[in-house]
Amino acid sequence: MMKNIGFAGWRGIVGSVLLKRMLYKNDFYNTKIFFLTTSQIGEKCPIYANINIHPTLQDAYNIQLLLSLDIIITCQGSKYTRIIYHKLHEYGWKGYWIDAASYLRPFPNSCIVLDPINLHVIKKKIDMGIKTFVGGNCTVSLMLMALGELFKQNMIEWVFVSTYQAISGAGAKFIQELLLQNKFINDNIHNIINDNTLNILTLERKIANVMENKLFPKKHLTIPLINNVIPWIDQKMNNGQTKEEWKGQFETNKILDNKFIIPIDGICVRVPTLRSHSQSFMIKLKKELSINNITTFLQSHNKWVKIIPNDYENTKKYLTPQATNNTLNIAIGRIKKLNIDKYCFSAFTVGDQLLWGAAEPLRRIFKLLINIF
Ligand SMILES: NC(=O)c1ccc[n+]([C@@H]2O[C@H](COP(=O)([O-])OP(=O)(O)OC[C@H]3O[C@@H](n4cnc5c(N)ncnc54)[C@H](OP(=O)(O)O)[C@@H]3O)[C@@H](O)[C@H]2O)c1
Structure with missing residues (x-):
């Protein structure tokens, strides 16, 4: 019917x-x-x-x-x-x-x-x-897609995450405003940008002054996001977290239907990229695993996870918002053991928050x- x-x-x-x-x-x-x-x-x-x-x-x-x-x-x-x-x-x-x-x-x-x-x-x-x-939540879904098998095998003790969230995460009006901010700066420096006789600090000061201009477009963002980052997304909670940070633990555990809560916390940051959210993780496992074992687990979970070798060439080619935009790929790289604790490892993941997120x-x-x- x-x-x-x-x-x-x-x-x-x-x-x-x-x-x-x-x-x-x-x-x-x-x-x-x-x-x-x-x-x-x-x-x-x-x-x-x-x-x-x-x-x-x-x-x-x-x-x-x-x-x-x-x-x-x-x-x-x-x-x-x-x-x-x-x-x-x-x-x-x-x-x-x-x-x-x-x-x-x-x-x-x-x-x-x-x-x-x-x-x-x-x-x-x-x-x-x-x-x-x-x-x-977009970063929660992207994190779970990236780390799926470690969650499934109940190997994670806790996660600390720093996010780098694109402006499209805030909606259509904000994308437009970021582009207007970009244009406002360019309109004000276009006649000096190619002037090689100009001291580079003069150019940098000029841009800083343009960003202070009272006509600078910031109706929605309230401050410049271009040339800037904002380590705050969503409302303040009464424990010092933002609501975006609170969602990390609450939603992850609800999605997994966990009886025992896996602690997750972090700092969520808005950055002036257009699309795809990036996240830097510090993960503590319940037991020590080699990097080979970790990558084998991660790769085995779903067909969208792409393990990026931990070197500069692969990282800049495949582990960026530009590489994942408009794809279902969940790139994860920078996987390494941490000096801090033998049970801890780092990873950096990027995924299109408008698709899987x-x-x-x-x-x-x-x-x-x-x-x-
Ligand atoms: N953006 C993300 O990455 C993301 C990820 C996960 C969840 N979410 C959630 O999904 C919901 C929708 O988010 P969104 O980012 O899609 O919001 P959005 O782009 O702001 O769109 C929401 C509504 O705003 C109106 N609108 C006003 N000006 C517009 C313009 N210039 N272009 C297009 N639409 C405009 C439209 O409604 P009318 O046609 O009725 O005017 C549109 O349906 C939110 O609750 C958000 O928290 C967003």
């Missing part, structure tokens, strides 16, 4: 990547799609060949319409979920809710999906009648659900 699907947030950065993947994989077979919007009600929908689409954009807050849908996919964000999810359930909606936002992740009746890691948990939750499936687990749970009801 044909299923009615609502898709909110399809225009945002995660939604756009998800839509592109679903079209490529022909996931909309035997469905009718209602594209939902919070800002363009009544405008024409994008047209895609061989897909049954309601011709105009529908109000994402239209409860009557939402009640008629079998599955709602939303990449609209937590604010939307917070309003609509409860209202729909108060009206007795029985459909499946698939969400990229973080709001529902801590709810006991939600399942955080990352099927290469927790398909058994997902299946158990489906059998229990759970109907709320949420993608995990956001859209891909949602696409795959959609596919699973559409085939079972």
Whole structure:
């Protein structure tokens, strides 16, 4: 039977990547799609060949319409979920809710999906009648994909992580602003950038002054991110962590359905890259393993993990955001034992946070659900 699907947030950065993947994989077979919007009600929908689409954009807050849908996919964000999810359930909606936002992740009746890691948990939750499936935090999902086998074998004592998170992790408006910041600087130095007679410090000072200019674009970021890093992502928690850092331990253990919590902490940093998140790990194992054993374990877990040899040529070629952008690859390298403790090793991983870190687990749970009801 044909299923009615609502898709909110399809225009945002995660939604756009998800839509592109679903079209490529022909996931909309035997469905009718209602594209939902919070800002363009009544405008024409994008047209895609061989897909049954309601011709105009529908109000994402239209409860009557939402009640008629079998599955709602939303990449609209937590604010939307917070309003609509409860209202729909108060009206007795029985459909499946698939969400990229973080709001529902801590709810006991939600399942955080990352099927290469927790398909058994997902299946158990489906059998229990759970109907709320949420993608995990981007760095958590990428970490689990990279270190999957060590978690599966219960070999990890704890993890400390430093993240290097791209601006697309903050959404479409922020990407635009970072590009505007770049342009603002270039517009102000283009006549001196090639002047070899200029002292290099004069150029550096000029850029610093431009970044202080009151017209510098920073409506969303509030400070320059270009030529800068911001070691803070999301709200402050009352234990000194940011919420992004808090998610590391909470979500990892929920995804794994762990009875005994694996401690995870770190510092999450926004950097001025466009796409793909990088993470530097310090990992303590429960027993000593050789580097060969560690890499064999890591490689064996899933087909997307790519072990990058620990040398300069391979690192600069394959272990960068540029190398993983727009791919499903999870690159992991810089694997070495640490002087600090024989049970500890370091690793650096990079993955496209819009794919395995956001859209891909949602696409795959959609596919699973559409085939079972
Ligand atoms: N970005 C990531 O890497 C990532 C990873 C994991 C989870 N998430 C979560 O996924 C949810 C969606 O995140 P997102 O990064 O995709 O947000 P986003 O790009 O800001 O898009 C969200 C909504 O903003 C509106 N919008 C406003 N200006 C826009 C513009 N210039 N271009 C496109 N859309 C615009 C659109 O809604 P209308 O069409 O209704 O106006 C869009 O659906 C969030 O809860 C986020 O926390 C994000």
